[in-house]
Amino acid sequence: MLTISSLDATDIAILKLLQIDASLTHKEISFQLRKSVATVHERTRRLKEQGYIKAVVAILDRKKIDRSLIAFSQVLLNDHSAETLGSFEREVSKYPEVMECFQMTGAFDFILRIATSDMDAYHDFYRHKLAILPYIKTVESFFVLSQTKSDTAYPL
Amino acid sequence: MLTISSLDATDIAILKLLQIDASLTHKEISFQLRKSVATVHERTRRLKEQGYIKAVVAILDRKKIDRSLIAFSQVLLNDHSAETLGSFEREVSKYPEVMECFQMTGAFDFILRIATSDMDAYHDFYRHKLAILPYIKTVESFFVLSQTKSDTAYPL
């Protein structure tokens, strides 16, 4: 079992619940945890204020909003100065198709997670937005056939 | 500009807002969109009922809850029957370290997104949980040095 500095069992229980369903009311949470509503209120206020909870967001069904294709693109740059890395990150992060950008260890420099409507849209993105960025040596792209597990909740 | 079958401009505007901050009240949304509260209420009810909104979740700061290390592990199996693929997906999805599991096109079969506290914990996961699964031919792991962009909101 995990213990996290400055979080007690009540905090962790609240985070567990809110990671799964943040539309739970304080009343429902307080019932489940056998605490008062005011306590739950105070704890969640603190968890937000201290940055444990970064955001409360709606997760959409991407297939219903015309983002059926997910690609992972592995990018290798041909220059690894801090300026080049930083400028690549900044430029690529501006594109709405880029959901996530990770700088990586290993055989390439970045993994991008790209969401588009279909292969045509990915192709457009690749040709007109990604490939034109300077300092790119190689891009390898892999496409999602199916997504078996999709969790935003970390185990606690 | 995107149009999505059966969603009008108001629906899309509501989804845009809720993807960023689902703790907005209907009153705040109705003010921003210059619509009545009841309209916003009815629209959000429909968007949930029809499955556009799959969930409302709290996004935690993973570094504060001891999930500092993210790995992408690319797995190649040595058998591609439906049973083997399915059984791998099922087994791997049971592990709490596995946040996401994607079946892929291309040079390998799956990408896993693994969240652990540190390299030791990843190593444990790799040796005792991932590598012991049957039908695994190769696993290549890449580790996140830094995460520049991290969006759960799709552009609409």
Place this chain on the structure above:
DNA sequence: ATTGAAATGTAGGAAAC
């Protein structure tokens, strides 16, 4: 830090347009 209770604000439902 936690509680119950009071005050304020919001959600959710009904009926009319």
Place this chain on the structure above:
DNA sequence: GTTTCCTACATTTCAAT
């Protein structure tokens, strides 16, 4: 599909422990 009205419920504050 949108509005206004109404009631029930949820959030937030506060005094006390």
